[in-house]
Ligand code: SF4
């Protein structure tokens with residue numbers, strides 16, 4: 001059985017890029033249904049009238065071919081991306097990772113970093129007011145985000161302004177309720193509890209990734225030639241006389257990994273190429289006075 005992963009917070013170039021992408025994608029997702037175009041919602045897949053509005057374009061069921069072409073282009077884009085950059089889409093833009101990132105952020109703010117979260121989980125529920133208070137606050141924040149996400153998703157299928165009124169008056173129809181409920185539940189469970197299990201065991205993209213990848217694919221890579229033999233040492237120690245590589249075996253790269261994998265064991269299909277271990281290791285290298293890039297994005301043939 002999988003053990004629960006408590007990823008440690010990390011800062012650095014890739015953490016910043018990931019956060020910027022989270023903000024950009026969520027600004028689009030939450031904001032788009034509120035934009036109007038020609039006195040109607042700009043983007044709407046209206047199930048009631050069987051029409052799909054995309055700014056100035058209106059598509060009917062007989063135009064389904066355009067949707068098929070769009071899906072085909074999306075698949076091609078994903079295949080090309082993974083052939084060139086591995087699972088970079090998973091690490092930076094996949095909704096599962098994006099929502100997990102948001103939920104992690106809330107968790108860190110409310111419960112603290114990884115060790116504080118571990119300690120909190122070890123406390124018994126019975127008689128621990130602190131645990132009830134902190135966990136309760138976290139679940140409340142998660143539920144609010146999940147509800148807003150479910151509502152926004154439903155707002156792409158039913159005019160969002162009318163949806164506000166029907167929600168306030170408890171008059172959503174069955175389809176709206178179903179979409180709203182399912183998407184809310186999925187967001188809450190996937191981002192709050194299933195997290196890396198979705199990427200490891202459920203998502204088909206990780207499974208066919210090995211088919212699309214080759215020696216020229218740029219992926220997160222641990223430079224074993226430089227890092228091994230690994231071993232702890234003080235900052236002042238002469239690693240050459242100790243016959244040690246650059247890896248100080250601190251384990252920080254593993255602690256920050258939300259997939260719970262050790263990149264030093266070589267390529268693993270679970271790696272989503274998020275770059276968190278790169279940021280973490282670069283900080284360690286800086287502290288030790290070594291050059292950065294022991295873990296980096298690299299191609300096998302270069
Ligand atoms: S963070 Fe870098 S130095 Fe530390 S264990 Fe990982 S690879 Fe080695």
Ligand code: SF4
Pocket residue numbers: 220256257258259260261262263270271272273274275276277278
């Ligand atoms: S090994 Fe590194 S790049 Fe891969 S998922 Fe873990 S932290 Fe991200």
